[in-house]
Amino acid sequence: MITVENLTKRYATKTAIEAVSFQVEQGEILGFLGPNGAGKTTTMRIITGYMPASEGTVTVDGFDVFDNPIDVRRRIGYLPENPPLYLEMTVTGYLRFVAKIKGVPKNKLEDETARVMERASITDVKDRIISKLSKGYKQRVGIAQALLNDPPVLILDEPTIGLDPKQIHEVRQLVKDLAGQHTVVLSTHILPEVEQTCHRVIIIDRGKIVAIDTPQNLRLQLQGGERVSIEVQGPGSEILSTLKAMAGVVDVQQAGDSDGRHRYLVEGELRKDIRSDLARTIVQKGWGLYELQSTTMSLEDIFLKLTTAEESETPNA
Amino acid sequence: MRNIIAIIEREMRAYFNSPIAYVVLTIFVFLSGFFFRLYLAQVMQMGLMSQMQAQQFGPRPMDMPGMISRGFLSTLSVILLFLMPMLTMGLFSEEKKRGTIELLLTAPLTDLQVVLGKFLAAGAFFVLLLVSTFVPMAALYLYSSPASGPIFTAYLGLLLYGLSIVAIGLFISTLTENQIIAAVLSFGMIMVLWLVDAMANYADSPTSKGVLSYLSILSHLDDFMKGVLSTSNIVFYVSLMLVGLFLTYRSIDSLRWRG
Numbered sequence: 001m002i003t004v005e006n007l008t009k010r011y012a013t014k015t016a017i018e019a020v021s022f023q024v025e026q027g028e029i030l031g032f033l034g035p036n037g038a039g040k041t042t043t044m045r046i047i048t049g050y051m052p053a054s055e056g057t058v059t060v061d062g063f064d065v066f067d068n069p070i071d072v073r074r075r076i077g078y079l080p081e082n083p084p085l086y087l088e089m090t091v092t093g094y095l096r097f098v099a100k101i102k103g104v105p106k107n108k109l110e111d112e113t114a115r116v117m118e119r120a121s122i123t124d125v126k127d128r129i130i131s132k133l134s135k136g137y138k139q140r141v142g143i144a145q146a147l148l149n150d151p152p153v154l155i156l157d158e159p160t161i162g163l164d165p166k167q168i169h170e171v172r173q174l175v176k177d178l179a180g181q182h183t184v185v186l187s188t189h190i191l192p193e194v195e196q197t198c199h200r201v202i203i204i205d206r207g208k209i210v211a212i213d214t215p216q217n218l219r220l221q222l223q224g225g226e227r228v229s230i231e232v233q234g235p236g237s238e239i240l241s242t243l244k245a246m247a248g249v250v251d252v253q254q255a256g257d258s259d260g261r262h263r264y265l266v267e268g269e270l271r272k273d274i275r276s277d278l279a280r281t282i283v284q285k286g287w288g289l290y291e292l293q294s295t296t297m298s299l300e301d302i303f304l305k306l307t308t309a310e311e312s313e314t315p316n317a
Numbered sequence: 318m319r320n321i322i323a324i325i326e327r328e329m330r331a332y333f334n335s336p337i338a339y340v341v342l343t344i345f346v347f348l349s350g351f352f353f354r355l356y357l358a359q360v361m362q363m364g365l366m367s368q369m370q371a372q373q374f375g376p377r378p379m380d381m382p383g384m385i386s387r388g389f390l391s392t393l394s395v396i397l398l399f400l401m402p403m404l405t406m407g408l409f410s411e412e413k414k415r416g417t418i419e420l421l422l423t424a425p426l427t428d429l430q431v432v433l434g435k436f437l438a439a440g441a442f443f444v445l446l447l448v449s450t451f452v453p454m455a456a457l458y459l460y461s462s463p464a465s466g467p468i469f470t471a472y473l474g475l476l477l478y479g480l481s482i483v484a485i486g487l488f489i490s491t492l493t494e495n496q497i498i499a500a501v502l503s504f505g506m507i508m509v510l511w512l513v514d515a516m517a518n519y520a521d522s523p524t525s526k527g528v529l530s531y532l533s534i535l536s537h538l539d540d541f542m543k544g545v546l547s548t549s550n551i552v553f554y555v556s557l558m559l560v561g562l563f564l565t566y567r568s569i570d571s572l573r574w575r576g
Contacts, residue, residue, distance in 0.1 A: 011575070048423040049422075051573050051574065052573060073424060076423070080419040080423075084419050084420035086327070086331070086415075086417060087415070088335060089327075097323060097326075098420065101421070102425060103319075
């Protein structure tokens with residue numbers, strides 16, 4: 001549905017994004033993850049046709065953003081980082097205006113604005129002045145605006161920012177419901193959001209893509225294998241050497257001793273569960289196994305690992 | 318076309334939802350009424366004097382309603398000079414400040430439609446101001462019979478003059494996020510175009526003198542006020558307007574590139 005190829009955006013003094021390429025399939029939810037200033041907003045602005053790229057191409061539903069901007073924009077509903085609201089208007093008045101410039105036919109204005117207000121649960125404030133609404137409601141008016149004219153592609157820049165936990169949950173649910181009929185690209189710097197809502201994740205840092213995958217695969221890929229924490233009673237040095245010699249074990253680290261029991265962090269090979277082997281070996285040796293626990297890295301760890309690894313490679317950046 | 322109308326409609330709502338429309342309308346109606354009253358009194362006094370002179374030297378024809386309307390309509394151009402920047406200052410600067418520009422520039426609209434919508438909205442409000450002066454002019458028609466030709470050309474001149482000022486203000490409002498700065502810059506810009514006439518008097522060479530006096534935004538109104546329609550004056554205002562619109566259009570394009 002969306003194809004981004006080799007996208008680069010240079011400003012006078014800095015490069016916002018560099019050689020970014022990815023594809024988004026029909027009906028997919030793609031999460032854009034990265035620290036502030038990583039280039040998420042710039043990428044989205046280029047896809048929506050708000051700004052042109054310095055290099056590279058973007059096509060949406062077969063239309064090139066640069067050559068056929070109007071055709072592309074007709075297919076995209078966009079929620080910018082700051083919801084673009086005319087504060088002095090009522091919710092209905094505002095949505096009617098947006099519907100008109102998006103080309104909703106006159107006889108469908110009423111139905112279409114009612115539909116998106118229902119969808120974003122803002123029907124109860126439809127006659128209020130936007131400036132008087134709470135931040136959560138303003139955000140949802142912004143989402144409603146993006147849904148007008150039922151565009152096949154939705155680009156949402158930080159859709160849950162400034163919302164309370166209940167509203168965040170509602171917005172995520174809304175985004176999930178939209179998938180299937182709509183292709184959604186959303187950006188966030190909140191990790192659980194990506195894990196909960198997105199089919200695929202792009203991690204972007206300092207204008208470059210660091211990883212693209214499903215949240216599950218990313219975790220597997222970056223975990224460097226299963227990690228198991230164990231507590232064993234027995235001769236310390238022998239335990240260590242035995243564990244290290246085991247098949248499938250990549251690394252063993254000592255994690256402290258207490259009352260003659262030793263704690264180890266055992267890292268296994270990629271996608272290999274070493275827990276039962278570990279237990280069998282320890283029991284066969286006649287040592288006491290007090291605890292065995294597998295620890296998985298959260299996406300947060302992966303994210304930090306990815307973006308900080310990058311940093312150590314380019315200390316002058 | 319429907320897109321342009323939607324933008325005009327929204328701008329008009331924005332004018333009337335904020336104090337701007339009421340303040341500008343009130344001040345304009347008050348000042349124009351004040352000056353109409355002033356010219357009326359002046360011309361009537363002159364009429365009285367010429368009547369007394371007529372008893373001594375014989376009657377001399379005097380176009381009293383024409384003098385009133387000419388004085389009144391010329392003064393409007395000065396009042397407009399001060400008030401028009403208020404109408405154009407927020408057109409793009411507010412959109413930039415609030416981020417709504419992102420909505421307009423990602424909607425299925427061409428930049429030209431956005432520019433024309435904004436221009437016509439401010440233009441429509443300006444026409445509303447002009448229409449408000451029909452009230453004193455109607456009084457003139459009620460109690461005398463002025464020649465309609467010069468009045469018609471004067472209004473045409475004011476319309477062209479006002480629209481070209483709107484185009485300049487529109488361009489300037491794309492340059493900043495601050496309405497006050499946009500207003501002051503527009504005012505300064507129009508003031509310069511107004512004062513080049515005076516600078517022309519100090520010019521050394523006849524060429525620069527000619528250029529400077531041609532650039533004066535007010536001198537081109539004189540012929541319209543006298544009832545003379547000349548192509549060169551029309552061309553002047555129309556080209557000033559087109560330059561303003563073109564610069565606005567380019568400025569939006571550059572806004573996109575700079576992000």
